[in-house]
Amino acid sequence: MATEKDIENKENQIVESDSGVVAGIESRRRLLKGAALTPVLLSLTSRPVLGAECTISGFMSGNVSDHGHDDCACGFTPGAWKTPYVGDGNWNHTPFDPGTCKNQGQGQCNNYNGDGTPFFGPSTFSGSDPHYAGKTLMQVLWLSGNQDPHQFGAHIVAALLNAYAIPGYGMSPADVQAIYANVDANGGAAGGYYMGNNGKMLTVEQVVAFIQSTLCAYQ
Amino acid sequence: MAESCLPLLVQVLRAPATAAVLEAPDWDRLIRQARHANLLGRLAHRVADVCDMAALPPPVQRHLDSARNFAAAHARVVHWEVNRIRRALAPLEVPVILLKGAAYLLSGSPVAVGRVFSDVDILVPRARLDAVEESLYWAGWLTTHHDAYDQRYYRQWMHELPPLRHVRRKTVLDVHHNILPETARLHPDPEKLIAAAECIDAPDLHVLSTEDRILHSATHLFHDGEFEHGLRDLVDLDGLIREAAGAEARFWERLPARADELQLSRPLAYALRYCREILGTPVPEAMRQWTDRALPGRVTRGLMDALMARALRPPHPSCEDAFTAPARWLLYVRGHALRMPPHLLLPHLLRKAVRSEE
Amino acid sequence: MSDRRWQVCGRAGLAWVDWGGEVAIYHRGSGDTHLLDPLAAELLRALESGPRSDADLVSLLSELVSPEPERPPQALAETILGELKRLNIIELIES
Amino acid sequence: MNAIEPDRLPGQLAGSGICIRTGPFVSRIQSRLSAVAAGLALLYPDYPLADPDGFTDFQVRLYTPNPLRRWWRPQVQFAMDGRIPFKPLPLSQAYPLLEWGLNWCITSHMHHYLLIHSAVVERNGLGVILPGEPGAGKSTLCAALMLRGWRLLSDEMAVIDLDSLELIPVVRPVSLKNASIEVIRRFASEAVISPPALDTLKGTVAHLRVPRASIERMDEPARAGAIVFPRYRSDAVPAQAAPETPGRTLLRIAQNTFNYSLLGERAFHALTAVVQASRCHDLAYAELEEAIAWFDRLSGEADG
Incomplete structure (x- = not known):
């Protein structure tokens, strides 16, 4: 049965682009230095609401959810x-x-x-x-x-x-x-x-x- | 002890306007029954259509509003999943036929409003199954069952690939090439289903025809024997039948004819019987002879009535009695027996029993 | 860069919040949220109004970027489009 | 809760259960375990009871799952209306499991609200959200502020009404982990703290009773005016506060929001509005007193 999801904030750490010069612009049309090395500064991908119970609600409830199998694990780099x-x-x-x-x-x-x-x-x-x-x-x-x-x-x-x-x-x-x-x-x-x-x-x-x-x- | 007459949830689904006069203890039980039956979102929308929500007790409003938000999230995920599936399969130029919940949602059927989904089901021609699996693989849908037995169970005996899970979104996708397993006693011809499928978004996205959608839902419930979502599937059927009966000319002639053609008369007969009995689905008297012919003899029918009366109640302590668990187990074995020949059935049930103990 | 064309993924569109130096977007299809650099945001805004070719996007960038930019608009466009594609925000239109 | 004489509490708890109201939520708690009765008696005396025949949001039971193990490493199981979301734990963790379980009930079922994993305190009309990035020391700081007169709305979750964008109090005992138990004992000797539960998944855990003042105002929402990402760092002397951009605050707080993905675009716009109405800072601190002084100035400026 699709239980309501509890959310695990470890599951989708923010992927933070490393250092990069951000061309700040005050007014939209001011010419930029054109050095945007990091087009996307921060990203937050949507957490699974449907499907496999991949989130282990350990971070808050101090316990592994009963179907705590981790069959959607990502690998090491x-x-x-x-x-x-x-x-x-x-x-x-x-x-x-x-x-x-x-x-x-x-x-x-x-x-x-x-x-x-x-x-x-x-x-x-x-x-x-x-x-x-x-x-x-x-x-x-x-x-x-x-x-x-x-x-x-x-x-x-x-x-x-x-x-x-x-x-x-x-x-x-x-x-x-x-x-x-x-x-x-x-x-x-x-x-x-x-x-x-x-x-x-x-x-x-x-x-x-x-x-x-x-x-x-x-x- | 369980309510003798219909459970509160079923009473309110049949007559949502009665929700306006419910007292706090009734709401307490109703919401818990609906949550266990995975119907809280549907209940919330049915009540909101006919009652002034602001007049309901504030805590009740919160639970119903929460359920609608929960269902809306599911709908967004399914829409996106279908978008990504079509993107992955587009180069193959293969018809992608949505089944069950995804079909109701993408075709805009009222049955999908407030419904929750656990995965996405699609049907593709068997000849293109390998190409479809490969394209989905490189798009990130990997198989969840690496165990050799599971692989063989699905690929040889079942009507679908082992469930696939998307590596990033963790969503589950079932790819079917028929609506019943190879080893089942009934053999609906997938080619007929595919030929009658309706295109809802050219060139690739299809759903089964109105009659076939109903037959598939009835087969899934009354043939497969998965009663964990029994009442939810019955509510789907009730919605599909009411929608089709209202929209299609000569519907009550085409449905039984199609059922006979696809050898799915018995599941449809059960569906009509229990939809009418439990949810009050309007089934014309003229259908009575047809269902009598399609249903088994009085003894079996009596047994099935007793089993179904329990299996199709909300899976909640307030609706269960001592016989509910045995009834569900018997129907579970029946479901497998209909799907697998005896020499495969016993080892499979043993294996599942051992696996669930681990 | 051939005449291939780009579009935003899905039909549900984007929600925007512009803080000048940073632009936040919510992708209604995927449910993902991103914080964009203003240049990337400009490119994405153009794509939201309709499919664009590489050439269109490079010329748009050259208008926005100072005459002698540190990096040529061509390389800038490639970096930005590559990153937006990897995050499933935009995709190439299958010919 | 003090309407029930202490000696009758275990009996009622084992029987039809006790219905406690914490902000908008009513939980019916049933258990025969003495640790649960003791925990409730110690930490919930000032909480209002709800009508047992009325509407209850969560029906919670804590019991020993297999009586055979009553003497050999006994366990405790949490269930909500028959549903079991967690594996059983050692019996010594019965009371923390009740608190974790109640948190799970809210974060998994109450999607009428936006739920941010954070502490929320208020003073002089300034509502402050303290997002709980792991290891940030948010509970210690929240407990210290509360014991110095700040009003506690919640120590584990900001509950935001999606229409009014108000912060809704869900006042519950403050959970303290490992070193911060001693820190708070030394910080305020009069603090009432439950007996610590050892080697839980989070180490040693204890709960701090909330002063009556915050409980009495648990039906009074607040407006968010500041978002502060606390970070305990032993070398941060003096405490350093650095402003954070609205865009980065939005993404960081969204990542800490339980049902952000579920609520989708509504959550995106609600958080944007909250961020725009708030001053956003990172605060690194080593000394609690310095952190508290900084917060006092922040709330002082609010009414200045």
Whole structure:
């Protein structure tokens, strides 16, 4: 029965654009400096009124609602999985190993050795894209710039880790592996595409945008 | 003990003007019954149409106004969901046929006023099911049932895909390719339904024809056996029948003929019987022979009357007696038995019983 | 930027509150609320009155922006339209 | 409530229940649990009772869900008219569960009003909304202001009438968490505070009795004139107030409004009107006395 919704304010944190020069204008027609780097300053997406009971009314009632299953959970971003010491992306909730740290800064690590779970393998991804050959999952997360076109590798790894770590995450491990295999077979991360069986083609950029839509920060 | 005659909620739905003279204790019970039956929004609109709301006790006005706001929010969400579904499916150029609540709302039927919805149901041609599922997937509708058994249960035996949930809006979408499961005893032909569907917003948005909408609602209630929303679905049926009878010439000839054509005579016969008995839906005497022919023998009919009399009451302590829970359970098993052959039914019921214990 | 055209999502329209330096909008279709920079608000106001092509929007921006802006109207339009699209406020008209 | 002699309270509570009025809402509370009777006796003596045969908004029951566990880690369950929205809790949290449950009843059923997760206080005709961004210390500040003579309208939710845009009082005991229980005990030794419930989902929780003055004026709405986002920060000495733009205030307060999405455009316009009628500030404070002085100046300026 559709119970009236109680609202969870954690559910839709305001997505605040980071610093950005806002071209203030007094009168509408005064000429602007044209530096609006952040067109949308703050956004508040409508909370679910209908459908799945995703809101846990813990914030106020100090208790988990009786149907507190969290089967609409969003996943962690590649950034969160890259820095497990920060606390979000917890690799022990996944069957994979990030590998050991190459240069141990004070409690931080920004370079990992090759002794973690490899990107290509039976329980991870199958394919031959040169950008990821010979690298571990964690090393792919740390690829930068054109080493990982459109950050496709980082996002597909984050999606796979979320599929194991987040109960109720939108995609299963098999879904994520299927997406990778399809793109790898159709040209891979640089200039490849996803070929749907409805004849519809998606660019790698659109696939990354889709994965972002399943992550908490981009909701 | 339960009221012997009709529950207060049903009495007021039948004669909303009587709300004007209700005393505080009656309002207290009425609002609680309506809230449990998910009919508080409908009740609020029915009362507002015939009574001077300002004359009602202030706390009552607050609850009724709150229910109307709640229903209005649901309507906005469904309108937006349908907009996004059409956007996702537009490239496929496939007819999108809305079912149940979404259909009543988007076609502007009075049945939708004040109604609440739990999800959106659409019907698409079976041949295009995979393409539709893929397009919805990339637009953010992901499956909620990763369990292999669930996937097989829906894809092989049922008449719909596993429920999809939108990854951002958390709304639930059911994609059907028929109105009854493959394994059901009755086999309405989906092609006939699709062919008779009416376009309400070109080129893609359709709803079932007036008769088919009624038959689908009757089938959903009297064949599937989900009585959690029993009274709400009966109120839908009552509204659809009154709307159609008033608007369509020779309606009372076309409805039974269509029911026979689609092998849905029994669910329709039950619908007409209990709508008339409980909600006072005007069904012409001429329909009596047809319903008698379509209903089962006196013994089964007597049993069904006893079960339905309890299952179709508001699910509220003030309307239930010792037999209500067993009646609902029997109808639940009957619903599944009609939908699944015996060799599938027993393991399925066991599995569901175990799952609900977890 | 071809001759593709943009429109506001859904038919329900927008509600506006203009505080000069910031403009708040409520999207009646999605129920979402956003706080916009004035430039983005100008673009959206134009789209609310009817579909526009990229060219229309870039020329509108060049009228509003000082002669030698820090960023060319072309890049500005791309940033603004991309962000409004990601938030389901506007969409491309399917040809 | 003091119309019922203390010794008859548990009996009536276990029987037909007690109907308490808190602002516009009447709740019928039924329970056999001694902790609930003790909590009500301690914190609700000055509240008006409602006619048990009249209209009640919420029928609330607190009971032990499975008698088998009466001695081994007993639990308490909250139900509203038979509907169970929460999982059972340890019996030691019976009284806080009543307060949380009553909050849930309002935020899930009373969409006739706009409901903002915030505290609301008033002085000299100035209504101040204190939105409760997590960890802001809103309840501590609200309790302190109340104990210094500000009128309490509510500590958990601003209730706004969508037509008149007035703030409707829903006066209830103030919930205090963890360190703020001690802070308030030291701040006002005469404060009446319920025995703390330990290791709830929110840590240790206790409730503070509301002075009679606020209860007697619980039918007197107020108009919002200021929106202040409080933030406890140990390094904020002296307390610093920074103005916040109306646009950002609207979005921040909307995000804290329980039924903002549900009420849709009406909520958007109602909040806009409230924001436009109010001065909006962020207030970072470390010392309660400094924060209170700032609020006194704010309300002082109101009638100056």
